[in-house]
Amino acid sequence: MANLKELALLEERAPGFYGGHSLCAGCGIPPIVRTVLGSIPGPKVAISATGCLEVATTRYPFTAWGVPWIHVAFENAAAVAGGVEAAYRALSRRGALGAEPVTFVAFAGDGGTYDIGLQALSGALERGHRLIYVCYNNEAYMNTGIQRSGATPYAANTTTSPVGSLGRGKSERRKDMTAIVVAHHIPYAAQAAASHWQDLGRKVERAAATDGPSFLNVLATCPPGWGHDAKDSVKLARIAVETHYWPLFEVVEGHYRITHRPLHQRPLEEWLNLQKRFSHLHGERSADLVVRLQQELDEGWSQLQMRDAADAEWFRAQEEAGA
Amino acid sequence: MARVETTSQVLTGAEATAHAMRQIRPDVVPVYPITPQTPIIQTFSRFVADGKTDTVLLQVESEHSAMSAAVGAALAGGRTMTATASQGLALMVEVVYIAAGLRAPVVIAVGNRALSGPINIHGDHSDGMLARDSGALQLYAQDAQEAYDLTVLAPRLAEHPDVMLPVMVGQDGFNVTHSAEPVALLADEEVGEFVGEYRIPNPLLGGEGPSSHGVFAMPDSYFEIRYQLVEAVEAAEHVYDELAAEYARRFGRFLPAIDSYRMEDAQRALLVLGSAAGTAKDVVDDLRGEGERVGLLALRLYRPFPEAALRAAMGGVTRLGVLDRAVSPGAYPPLFSDAHAALSGTGIELRSFVYGLGGRDLSTRALRQVLSELAAPAAARIRYVGLRGEDDDGES
Amino acid sequence: MSGAIGPLRAGGVVLPGDVPRPRTGGWRTGRKPAVDLSRCVNCLVCWIHCPDTAVLQEHAVFQGFNYDLCKGCEICVEVCPADAISMVPEQTELAAGGVLPGTGVLAHGQG
Numbered sequence: 001m002a003n004l005k006e007l008a009l010l011e012e013r014a015p016g017f018y019g020g021h022s023l024c025a026g027c028g029i030p031p032i033v034r035t036v037l038g039s040i041p042g043p044k045v046a047i048s049a050t051g052c053l054e055v056a057t058t059r060y061p062f063t064a065w066g067v068p069w070i071h072v073a074f075e076n077a078a079a080v081a082g083g084v085e086a087a088y089r090a091l092s093r094r095g096a097l098g099a100e101p102v103t104f105v106a107f108a109g110d111g112g113t114y115d116i117g118l119q120a121l122s123g124a125l126e127r128g129h130r131l132i133y134v135c136y137n138n139e140a141y142m143n144t145g146i147q148r149s150g151a152t153p154y155a156a157n158t159t160t161s162p163v164g165s166l167g168r169g170k171s172e173r174r175k176d177m178t179a180i181v182v183a184h185h186i187p188y189a190a191q192a193a194a195s196h197w198q199d200l201g202r203k204v205e206r207a208a209a210t211d212g213p214s215f216l217n218v219l220a221t222c223p224p225g226w227g228h229d230a231k232d233s234v235k236l237a238r239i240a241v242e243t244h245y246w247p248l249f250e251v252v253e254g255h256y257r258i259t260h261r262p263l264h265q266r267p268l269e270e271w272l273n274l275q276k277r278f279s280h281l282h283g284e285r286s287a288d289l290v291v292r293l294q295q296e297l298d299e300g301w302s303q304l305q306m307r308d309a310a311d312a313e314w315f316r317a318q319e320e321a322g323a
Numbered sequence: 324m325a326r327v328e329t330t331s332q333v334l335t336g337a338e339a340t341a342h343a344m345r346q347i348r349p350d351v352v353p354v355y356p357i358t359p360q361t362p363i364i365q366t367f368s369r370f371v372a373d374g375k376t377d378t379v380l381l382q383v384e385s386e387h388s389a390m391s392a393a394v395g396a397a398l399a400g401g402r403t404m405t406a407t408a409s410q411g412l413a414l415m416v417e418v419v420y421i422a423a424g425l426r427a428p429v430v431i432a433v434g435n436r437a438l439s440g441p442i443n444i445h446g447d448h449s450d451g452m453l454a455r456d457s458g459a460l461q462l463y464a465q466d467a468q469e470a471y472d473l474t475v476l477a478p479r480l481a482e483h484p485d486v487m488l489p490v491m492v493g494q495d496g497f498n499v500t501h502s503a504e505p506v507a508l509l510a511d512e513e514v515g516e517f518v519g520e521y522r523i524p525n526p527l528l529g530g531e532g533p534s535s536h537g538v539f540a541m542p543d544s545y546f547e548i549r550y551q552l553v554e555a556v557e558a559a560e561h562v563y564d565e566l567a568a569e570y571a572r573r574f575g576r577f578l579p580a581i582d583s584y585r586m587e588d589a590q591r592a593l594l595v596l597g598s599a600a601g602t603a604k605d606v607v608d609d610l611r612g613e614g615e616r617v618g619l620l621a622l623r624l625y626r627p628f629p630e631a632a633l634r635a636a637m638g639g640v641t642r643l644g645v646l647d648r649a650v651s652p653g654a655y656p657p658l659f660s661d662a663h664a665a666l667s668g669t670g671i672e673l674r675s676f677v678y679g680l681g682g683r684d685l686s687t688r689a690l691r692q693v694l695s696e697l698a699a700p701a702a703a704r705i706r707y708v709g710l711r712g713e714d715d716d717g718e719s
Numbered sequence: 720m721s722g723a724i725g726p727l728r729a730g731g732v733v734l735p736g737d738v739p740r741p742r743t744g745g746w747r748t749g750r751k752p753a754v755d756l757s758r759c760v761n762c763l764v765c766w767i768h769c770p771d772t773a774v775l776q777e778h779a780v781f782q783g784f785n786y787d788l789c790k791g792c793e794i795c796v797e798v799c800p801a802d803a804i805s806m807v808p809e810q811t812e813l814a815a816g817g818v819l820p821g822t823g824v825l826a827h828g829q830g
Contacts, residue, residue: 019743026794031767060724060731065735068527068528070395071536076418090351
């Protein structure tokens with residue numbers, strides 16, 4: 001894995017993403033994009049779904065993208081990426097392009113991935129395109145003003161799951177999108193967070209070296225959408241990992257491995273208390289919601305640990321075979 | 324006009340289209356099956372499986388993804404074609420608009436079919452009309468031969484530097500897609516030479532530097548970018564005329580934007596799109612034999628609408644019957660509306676006839692009736708030809 | 720209409736050099752980051768976490784802040800493991816790159 005100095009040199013040589021965009025102060029998305037682009041050696045093409053990242057980085061006639069970039073619509077980033085990759089195969093085959101391999105990276109938010117883009121993603125994964133699909137997951141439709149999505153956690157207050165005299169925030173659980181992706185039998189999938197940039201960078205390198213589709217579900221903090229201070233972006237992502245709200249793991253050919261084990265599980269309150277979307281969870285009246293959230297986290301973590309333990313032998317064998 | 328080596332085979336419109344695609348050898352074909360387009364991609368898939376073309380064939384999971392992948396592939400720098408019909412075109416139409424706006428020169432073969440509901444798999448032009456205002460160019464073939472020729476011509480039109488737009492090549496579902504007739508195919512090399520190399524400015528792959536496609540435009544720039552699209556669509560008429568002339572010079576078949584049939588001294592005429600032209604020509608012949616001064620105009624180019632050419636083609640016509648195979652409920656149907664606007668101020672009386680929805684047959688008897696009605700004052704605002712109750716011909 | 724709208728290529732294609740980058744530094748609300756160079760260990764953690772590429776580096780050596788881009792989110796202050804960065808009032812006079820006076824001079828990176 002490249003260290004920060006190497007990443008810095010890479011970005012200096014071939015900047016993939018410039019400042020001057022209009023993403024919010026403290027937005028969690030740009031560090032994900034920069035780490036992803038910086039961790040991929042060689043030329044790359046970026047494909048965006050409609051969303052915060054797309055709108056804020058390409059307001060005509062400005063572009064923040066230093067790599068070839070295309071956006072077509074909201075629900076089709078994976079299909080567009082598949083088309084670009086197919087053209088690459090066709091053009092390479094007849095010698096129309098240089099020998100240096102090109103990497104294709106799709107960026108879509110949780111709306112464009114978990115919900116409206118799920119079908120196109122499923123199709124692209126099944127077809128086996130060699131591309132990296134990055135979901136920058138800020139857990140709601142932030143670009144349109146914080147509406148709930150399939151990635152929005154239970155009990156979160158959004159503009160379409162508002163807290164009111166009856167409403168208690170979102171009444172449904174978030175989807176396990178990573179598991180849905182894994183069910184497509186793709187060679188590589190992982191969950192990551194920008195707070196753990198080294199872990200993210202290593203996963204991107206692994207994805208880039210994968211011959212087939214890979215999927216990275218990366219938690220992206222959102223100051224206006226989550227109601228947190230801009231300065232707390234990195235801290236919150238770290239807390240998400242350390243409360244087991246957002247475990248860091250990878251799935252290689254269907255085999256699970258936890259890539260970062262927090263020394264101690266931090267209390268869920270640390271995660272909740274920094275975000276206004278959970279401010280209604282303080283106090284007795286909402287204790288049941290917190291209990292349910294905690295249960296969800298604990299179940300997820302224990303399931304993940306079991307999978308990790310069951311697959312440990314497989315990874316050892318892989319490493320021995322590789323060494 | 325030159326005569327070139329051709330081989331004649333008995334082919335359906337769908338098969339002929341697949342042959343044209345094989346000879347064009349597109350880099351990428353993302354496609355999803357739908358009746359009555361399916362035989363196009365089945366035949367083409369067979370060509371790919373047999374190594375007859377080295378196209379990367381993407382069997383995608385929906386027409387929406389087919390068109391999305393097509394835009395990605397076309398702007399990446401690969402020649403791209405797809406095929407669809409009906410609900411499939413309806414599903415992809417969001418992306419057809421975007422393809423036009425982003426100036427992605429994708430060729431789309433369309434087996435024109437009715438739209439649901441109720442669901443119906445047979446021919447009409449409702450699907451094409453749904454994409455009428457997308458900025459994609461629209462060609463309509465009268466028969467399998469034209470489906471072939473227009474498909475061969477389409478990439479040049481789509482990729483012309485003044486155009487850079489998607490082109491839909493329509494052929495009536497079943498009437499053309501599934502009807503076999505002798506089709507004269509060009510030699511593979513001739514097609515290869517005619518279509519030439521695919522080239523676009525600023526491709527994602529192999530371009531001179533990074534380019535951003537599909538950016539976000541605010542009110543200060545959106546209008547200008549859309550106006551550019553309008554200009555490109557309008558420029559396509561002249562480009563089509565030049566290509567049709569070149570095609571005729573090289574291959575001996577001339578397919579002008581408007582097919583004018585026996586319009587010399589005609590007083591009454593019909594205006595149609597697609598396969599109805601064949602039936603209409605028979606009827607015109609019969610009536611001419613009976614001494615009636617009738618003629619036919621069939622549009623091959625529907626978008627851009629060849630307004631000046633239509634006016635020029637009218638000659639001494641005083642009444643024009645416009646046959647639409649689609650409706651615009653609550654208003655006049657699309658072809659009529661277009662023709663009415665194009666001919667305003669000419670003093671020509673236009674009458675609206677709707678026929679053939681969902682595969683309802685258009686008989687020669689019905690067309691004779693239409694032409695005879697044109698000789699008399701209008702009986703209805705819009706005549707529904709072949710509709711049960713309104714017109715007994717539909718039951719015959 | 721006011722202002723230029725760029726070269727207007729077909730389809731609204733834009734290239735990175737078409738227009739100057741928007742100066743998002745105007746988003747700051749009265750405070751800006753400043754660095755105490757005597758504490759900086761050049762770990763570049765602030766650089767990777769900056770959403771606006773407003774932390775400058777040259778050959779992997781920290782070069783201070785680009786105030787044209789910095790939106791004042793304070794993430795750099797939070798993530799700095801050496802407590803070298805702090806927010807100061809906008810009008811504070813700083814040395815080149817946002818260095819607190821008397822704490823050192825930015826060294827250029829070696830290529």
